[in-house]
Amino acid sequence: MTPKAKLVTVTNLTNLYGPRGWAILGVCALVAFLIVPILNLIVPASSPFHVSAFWVTLAGKIMCYAIVALALDLVWGYAGILSLGHGLFFALGGYGMGMYLMRQIGRQGQYQSDLPDFMVFLDWKELPWQWWNTDQFWWAVLLVILVPGLLAFVFGYFAFRSRVKGVYFSIITQALTFAAMLLFFRNNTGFGGNNGFTDFKRILGFNITSPETRMALFAVTALTLIATLLLARWIVTSKFGRVLAAIRDAEPRAMFCGYNTVHYKVAVFTLSAVLCGIAGALYVPQVGIINPSEMSPANSIEIAIWVAVGGRGSLAGAILGAGLVNGAKSFFTVALPEYWLFALGAIFIVVTLFMPRGVLGVLQRK
């Protein structure tokens, strides 16, 4: 066994990217933290340069998806584990935040009760145990991080220990998210049934629909995305990341070299799930609703296609893929709603057949 200490070779933060990479990242940060806020909040709505709330929300939403894509790329692109259950972790984070937002409504709901509306509607007298203390923001944040993390840790530990891998792992993660979806769809489990949580009013006391709050959420999401990118970059360039790549390319060999591959896989799977949970928590206040359809197996497979389109095994590719596919989705579902599934299906087929390394791979080949 290799001593643990040797693994933790910390890469210097500045070495993560070359000058060009940092420059691109800097420009992106500038756009997200300065230009978009100015164009949205200060430039008047009549000006052609004004960025409307619709675009801010859409961009914020896509950035959440990009975080999820990064998280999946870590496990799929770098460790070779295709999880078809990442939508579950995303939704769990969303539900954690969603309940906090429900509690923030206070007594201004339809029924003027301390309990969320759907519970009054179902004639519940008190909050179910799992929502204890969710009126505290810190507790909600803790839930957002711990619930997906714990689930992924336990599930991953048992799966990887029994050497469930490849397609088997994909299928059981799919079964997991399917089971969870059925559970959340039920009215009596305390998750709001098929309506989920919606009708949010405030976050941390601020009005959730005001332009300033929206912009703040947008900025926080952008910050989280950049931090996730740097974290992921740090991981894949560290020794830990090298071992992950070794596991992806030849797991038996990595084992014979003395690495306990289970630990590595569980670690990266858990981290990935936590990142998804955070993305979900950022997604819910911007979109204003969370319901069990986020857990449908179809959604989780779509996450895989974001990564595949951008180019798996490349962090920038994951972000690019999430942007491209969701951009196309926003365009198609408005302009040509009947053709969106054709387009999405074609993307799946074309990318896997002709672009094994995604858009980024095609760009780099030239």
Place this chain on the structure above:
Amino acid sequence: MAAFFLSFPAHALDPAAVEKLAFGDGDDKIEAIGALVAEGDPRAAELLQSFAEGELQTSGRQMLVVRGDKAIDVLSGKPAALPAEREDVVANNRLRGAVAGALGAFKLGSRDRNERLSAARALADANAAMLPLIRKALEKETDPEIHGLLDLIAAGMELKDGSKESRLAAIRKLEASGNPNTKTLLLEVASDPDEDIRREAQHSLRAIEGRLALGEWLGLAFAGVSLGSILLLAALGLAITYGLMGVINMAHGELIMIGAYTTYVVQGFFRNSPFFDWYLVAAAPAAFVVSGLVGMALERSVIRWLYGRPLETLLATWGSSLVLIQAVRTIFGAQNVQVENPAFMSGGIQVMSNLVLPWNRIVIVFFALGVLAGMWLLLSRTRLGLYIRGVTQNRAMADCVGVPTARVDTWAFGLGSGIAGLAGCALSQVGNVGPELGQGYIVDSFLVVVFGGVGQLAGTVYAALVLGFANKLLESWSGAVLAKIAVLVFIIFFIQRRPQGLFALKGRAIEA
């Protein structure tokens, strides 16, 4: 109204009963109603009807039915002069109830089966005065269902009011009948002061409870077999494409859906023909061929290039499934389409009082067995089957001895897809047919194949049956959704314990 009473012999009304009805007190009147009913005379029914509507009046000792300014003498049935001094015969609520029951009972003589049946049902809690009428109706009744019902009601009445012997006889009669409602009747008597009756009732109760429990268990077992056969049909095709060929075909559910839509289209062709009941005979092969062709096209165009890369296959076939769903939606619309059961498949066999086996489920069980047998024959007795097995076991060696492996792949995939089409044809008979039909089965069918063990058919069969039973068993005490969740969680744990499935092929590879 006369039609109801044709089967009763017509004779004069019993004057004593009519007088009791007109002049007696409440209890007398009830008794009189019973007596009139027992006569079974259509005129008695008319009289009761008039009574209920407040048309029965008395003048001195004369009894008249008064309608407007005309009066009819009740006993003679002839028109009479309208006297100036008249009194109404007042009906209170209790009497009205008794009359309503009695009028219902008269319908037992109707020629219309449904009318008799509803009349018999309405009698379930009538009072004992109806007993003679029921007895009379029993003698004539030929329909077994109505006869059984009446028998039971008569026994129930005797149980309440009869002599000891007739009560004991009634208890035995109740025991022999399979109707679940008899339980409540017997429960009342089970604490009777008379010891003989009590013992007899308790004995009968135990027998009935045992029989009901048996029926429930048999019903559960049949539901398990039925679900198992549906899972088996859905998974059999996958057992070839995934189990034998190793292709993760996420579009498998859509091939099922195409089979169901093919059935729908074939049904349309037969719509106005006299052979409509037999459209399934044409639809099943059509579903096989259409789904098989779509599958072969899919293999040629997409899957062929991805052999040996299961995760990429998964994504590409998922994409194909989206295209197929949208294509069907564009052609047939997003709404469910209507696929009808042929006449011989609707209804069911009544095995026990609380156990009905629907015909469509029975047909599907046998259909699944037939498909299974056909597939087994094909794989074990034909040249194509030999090739498929050869390519599965050792592709390179099969290639060397001249097996056209690429073509065998296409045919094998077509076969698996065709069987998915057959599954769709069967599913169209028990569920909704819509563009998303396949999505509901894809997770299930993969779990069946993985649970059974990849690479052979026997495991798939056992896995389908086990999952079908487990699902229904859990459903009976935790509800459908929780049962489904429990089964999914069970399989997740199972795969972690035994990643090779129930029946693993023995081998030495470290990489499964």
